[in-house]
Amino acid sequence: MDYSKMCPKYEHASELLGKRWTGLIIRVLLGGPRRFKEIKEQIPEMSDKMLTDRIKELESCGILIRNVYPETPVRIEYDLTDKGRDLEPVIEQIQSWGEKWM
Amino acid sequence: MDYSKMCPKYEHASELLGKRWTGLIIRVLLGGPRRFKEIKEQIPEMSDKMLTDRIKELESCGILIRNVYPETPVRIEYDLTDKGRDLEPVIEQIQSWGEKWM
Numbered sequence: 001m002d003y004s005k006m007c008p009k010y011e012h013a014s015e016l017l018g019k020r021w022t023g024l025i026i027r028v029l030l031g032g033p034r035r036f037k038e039i040k041e042q043i044p045e046m047s048d049k050m051l052t053d054r055i056k057e058l059e060s061c062g063i064l065i066r067n068v069y070p071e072t073p074v075r076i077e078y079d080l081t082d083k084g085r086d087l088e089p090v091i092e093q094i095q096s097w098g099e100k101w102m
Numbered sequence: 103m104d105y106s107k108m109c110p111k112y113e114h115a116s117e118l119l120g121k122r123w124t125g126l127i128i129r130v131l132l133g134g135p136r137r138f139k140e141i142k143e144q145i146p147e148m149s150d151k152m153l154t155d156r157i158k159e160l161e162s163c164g165i166l167i168r169n170v171y172p173e174t175p176v177r178i179e180y181d182l183t184d185k186g187r188d189l190e191p192v193i194e195q196i197q198s199w200g201e202k203w204m
Contacts, residue, residue, distance in 0.1 A: 023120055024113060
């Protein structure tokens with residue numbers, strides 16, 4: 001890789017993934033579709049407002065989708081798109097670095 | 103990997119790497135030791151204060167070191183430690199995701 005100059009695509013990806021909670025939310029959803037409160041259960045320090053904001057952001061950039069099932073009561077689940085699922089190698093590398101060095 | 107519960111080591115790693123500019127600074131240093139102004143050249147939007155803060159933070163957690171060469175004028179360079187260089191696979195995965203999806 002050419003490290004001698006910055007790459008705008010890397011810059012953009014890094015900014016997106018670098019937002020607080022984003023790396024945790026994506027990790028949770030790699031386990032499969034989850035409801036709002038199921039995501040919260042794995043990240044209890046994150047506020048509802050924060051999770052709502054991050055979900056909107058990740059939805060607007062095509063990393064996750066919101067599925068609404070017309071049941072009673074209505075069931076809403078969040079799932080990764082292909083773009084989101086493609087982040088698995090990133091998450092895995094962070095995990096293995098964390099296991100070695102944290 | 104077990105995505106059914108959050109891993110504190112992942113959480114810690116993700117928080118550290120997720121800070122604004124950190125991913126960019128590490129990418130620059132993967133190219134080899136750099137002086138303050140050489141880092142800035144690749145990340146011109148980042149303020150001097152921000153770079154100073156991030157360098158201190160990354161130094162205190164053992165990701166980079168500051169080398170002082172007693173020349174005239176004195177030369178100061180920043181370099182990754184083994185812990186820092188071990189982040190290369192993370193950076194590479196972010197890069198390749200960025201190239202595909204950004």
